[in-house]
Amino acid sequence: MTITGPVPLALLDDLAHSRTGELLHDALAARWPSDSDELNAIARYALLPAGKFLRPVMTMTAAEAVGGEPSQVLPAALAMEYLHVATLTHDDIIDGDMVRRGRPTVHVAHGLAHAIVAGDHLIFAAFTGLAECREAGLRDPAVVESVAVLAEAGSDLCRGQMLEARLVGDITAEPETYLEMARLKTGALFRAVCQIGALLAGASSEQAAALGRYGSDLGVAFQIRDDLILFADPDDADKPTGSDLANGRPTLPVLVAYQTSDEDTRLAMGAALARRSAEPAEFDEFRALLMATGALQGCSEYATEFGRRALDGLAGLAPSHSVDLLTGIVQWAVTTRP
Amino acid sequence: MTITGPVPLALLDDLAHSRTGELLHDALAARWPSDSDELNAIARYALLPAGKFLRPVMTMTAAEAVGGEPSQVLPAALAMEYLHVATLTHDDIIDGDMVRRGRPTVHVAHGLAHAIVAGDHLIFAAFTGLAECREAGLRDPAVVESVAVLAEAGSDLCRGQMLEARLVGDITAEPETYLEMARLKTGALFRAVCQIGALLAGASSEQAAALGRYGSDLGVAFQIRDDLILFADPDDADKPTGSDLANGRPTLPVLVAYQTSDEDTRLAMGAALARRSAEPAEFDEFRALLMATGALQGCSEYATEFGRRALDGLAGLAPSHSVDLLTGIVQWAVTTRP
Numbered sequence: 074m075t076i077t078g079p080v081p082l083a084l085l086d087d088l089a090h091s092r093t094g095e096l097l098h099d100a101l102a103a104r105w106p107s108d109s110d111e112l113n114a115i116a117r118y119a120l121l122p123a124g125k126f127l128r129p130v131m132t133m134t135a136a137e138a139v140g141g142e143p144s145q146v147l148p149a150a151l152a153m154e155y156l157h158v159a160t161l162t163h164d165d166i167i168d169g170d171m172v173r174r175g176r177p178t179v180h181v182a183h184g185l186a187h188a189i190v191a192g193d194h195l196i197f198a199a200f201t202g203l204a205e206c207r208e209a210g211l212r213d214p215a216v217v218e219s220v221a222v223l224a225e226a227g228s229d230l231c232r233g234q235m236l237e238a239r240l241v242g243d244i245t246a247e248p249e250t251y252l253e254m255a256r257l258k259t260g261a262l263f264r265a266v267c268q269i270g271a272l273l274a275g276a277s278s279e280q281a282a283a284l285g286r287y288g289s290d291l292g293v294a295f296q297i298r299d300d301l302i303l304f305a306d307p308d309d310a311d312k313p314t315g316s317d318l319a320n321g322r323p324t325l326p327v328l329v330a331y332q333t334s335d336e337d338t339r340l341a342m343g344a345a346l347a348r349r350s351a352e353p354a355e356f357d358e359f360r361a362l363l364m365a366t367g368a369l370q371g372c373s374e375y376a377t378e379f380g381r382r383a384l385d386g387l388a389g390l391a392p393s394h395s396v397d398l399l400t401g402i403v404q405w406a407v408t409t410r411p
Numbered sequence: 412m413t414i415t416g417p418v419p420l421a422l423l424d425d426l427a428h429s430r431t432g433e434l435l436h437d438a439l440a441a442r443w444p445s446d447s448d449e450l451n452a453i454a455r456y457a458l459l460p461a462g463k464f465l466r467p468v469m470t471m472t473a474a475e476a477v478g479g480e481p482s483q484v485l486p487a488a489l490a491m492e493y494l495h496v497a498t499l500t501h502d503d504i505i506d507g508d509m510v511r512r513g514r515p516t517v518h519v520a521h522g523l524a525h526a527i528v529a530g531d532h533l534i535f536a537a538f539t540g541l542a543e544c545r546e547a548g549l550r551d552p553a554v555v556e557s558v559a560v561l562a563e564a565g566s567d568l569c570r571g572q573m574l575e576a577r578l579v580g581d582i583t584a585e586p587e588t589y590l591e592m593a594r595l596k597t598g599a600l601f602r603a604v605c606q607i608g609a610l611l612a613g614a615s616s617e618q619a620a621a622l623g624r625y626g627s628d629l630g631v632a633f634q635i636r637d638d639l640i641l642f643a644d645p646d647d648a649d650k651p652t653g654s655d656l657a658n659g660r661p662t663l664p665v666l667v668a669y670q671t672s673d674e675d676t677r678l679a680m681g682a683a684l685a686r687r688s689a690e691p692a693e694f695d696e697f698r699a700l701l702m703a704t705g706a707l708q709g710c711s712e713y714a715t716e717f718g719r720r721a722l723d724g725l726a727g728l729a730p731s732h733s734v735d736l737l738t739g740i741v742q743w744a745v746t747t748r749p
Contacts, residue, residue, distance in 0.1 A: 110570070112570050159531075160531075163527050163528070186504075190501070190569045190573055193531075194565075196531065197563075197566045200559075200565075201559060201563060205559075216555045217542055220538055221539060221542035221543075224536070224538035228450075228532050231528045235525065239449075
């Protein structure tokens with residue numbers, strides 16, 4: 074299995090609007106109605122309109138890839154979205170982010186107290202969702218194992234969050250430390266997303282763990298992709314605002330560039346980062362500095378390597394449309410334009 | 412079954428130092444060693460030195476009361492403490508409380524970001540603990556049901572936290588609204604604590620639910636007791652500082668007093684609450700106002716009523732030392748000195 078071939082760059086948008094995506098959207102809207110109580114209303118604000126729904130779609134795809142019926146794992150798939158959005162809600166408080174998906178973040182719209190509580194509620198809702206799988210006729214041992222997998226992933230997410238906080242402003246950090254952070258902060262939930270889909274669909278623990286490794290490595294590739302997009306073509310209309318530069322958050326290209334640069338470039342990069350400027354002109358200058366170091370190419374190679382590892386996790390599966398889709402997601406993750 | 416008889420006022424201290432209490436203490440210290448990583452170290456700060464350990468002791472006692480072996484449910488009992496401490500950690504942020512158990516609260520000692528993350532981690536650790544019960548040989552269906560019960564209790568706690576926020580400063584709120592808040596904020600976890608102990612020990616769903624009702628009503632009685640202690644004898648060395656007056660948090664005596672007072676007293680109480688003073692003299696004056704209304708007596712009657720309902724939940728159990736203990740905890744809850 075290789076990760077070359079034509080890659081649909083709109084894949085994630087296509088997924089969100091696939092039949093599975095629509096099913097998830099409808100279920101989400103039905104479970105979080107607009108006439109909810111105050112707590113559910115804030116959770117609904119955090120959940121809807123939904124993002125790309127990648128995680129729940131992947132839970133259902135993983136279930137199908139091991140021969141299960143995807144709709145049976147729907148409550149677990151929604152649970153993955155709840156946990157994802159819970160961590161976004163709490164992370165936005167921690168990072169002081171004001172906007173997400175084009176709207177005020179939960180703590181901006183509803184205040185700090187309500188944002189903390191709504192995040193907690195979504196964590197609990199995730200476990201309620203897993204327990205609900207029982208009513209869908211899924212086996213108790215698989216549900217218990219899923220609870221263990223999700224809880225461990227949740228704690229890993231917390232570890233990733235703390236490690237990221239420690240990396241803020243530290244341009245001298247090793248790329249390996251960053252990759253460990255990405256494994257915890259992004260890879261852990263993708264691991265759970267795939268492992269739980271497989272477990273609940275009746276896969277053996279070994280097969281589910283292989284899909285979990287697929288998810289973990291894919292998550293790291295995703296994180297690297299996000300970083301690379303930060304430095305994408307400045308003429309690209311989708312270009313983000315460079316807020317990671319402004320808030321001192323470490324990104325892999327910066328760390329790789331620092332490791333491979335001479336003293337003068339190191340000083341210039343350190344100074345730019347220390348200013349935490351949000352000026353577009355300053356960001357463009359920083360980007361030019363990075364491009365000259367060749368770090369973007371180095372980062373793409375990291376992404377490709379994690380993509381390759383992710384595909385190893387799919388090796389034991391019989392060919393199917395689901396496996397093609399999981400493969401396509403990897404291709405999507407390792408293909409960026411900068 | 413009645414709730415009269417000699418009541419050991421030091422009961423909770425005795426429980427914490429009982430054989431079960433010591434077992435729990437040792438297990439907690441072993442699972443959260445001092446040489447942990449940064450995240451576990453903050454969780455350890457929140458967990459240790461432990462409080463009275465009432466919730467985990469009750470999980471083990473509930474297991475024993477239905478004929479189970481208490482030590483088998485130890486991981487679940489610890490999980491109850493994790494969830495309790497997680498909510499304390501997040502509540503302290505929300506309420507701006509600076510001191511707990513004589514030490515700086517987690518967010519004061521470790522910062523807001525780490526306190527949010529450590530609270531999340533403890534929630535996940537609670538579900539990890541439940542899933543661990545599998546390894547102790549407990550039945551999967553009971554574990555899945557316990558996950559559902561704990562997750563629902565967690566969401567109820569969130570609802571209670573939001574309802575409390577809505578009650579802040581609202582002296583005109585009905586006592587019934589307050590009791591609903593207490594049921595959600597305090598009763599929900601005690602419900603889970605008892606129901607899960609029983610479920611995991613092999614009780615039927617009905618028997619476990621009865622113990623859950625015991626826990627819920629006991630929790631409300633506890634909350635009322637806490638409120639009454641606020642207005643305890645001012646010469647009592649254990650008297651709290653009246654911080655609920657200072658931060659405008661509603662307490663049942665205040666709401667009952669308001670409902671039963673004439674217009675002049677209502678105005679005086681409203682003015683005292685609006686000042687949010689932390690002055691001892693002002694608190695003593697407020698206390699005198701309350702005493703004169705007879706509200707403390709009215710509150711004691713509420714506590715007695717919830718205590719009586721709690722005992723109903725024990726009605727189906729065979730007499731045993733454990734049932735005596737659960738009865739004693741109710742007696743303790745409804746016996747206050749003010």
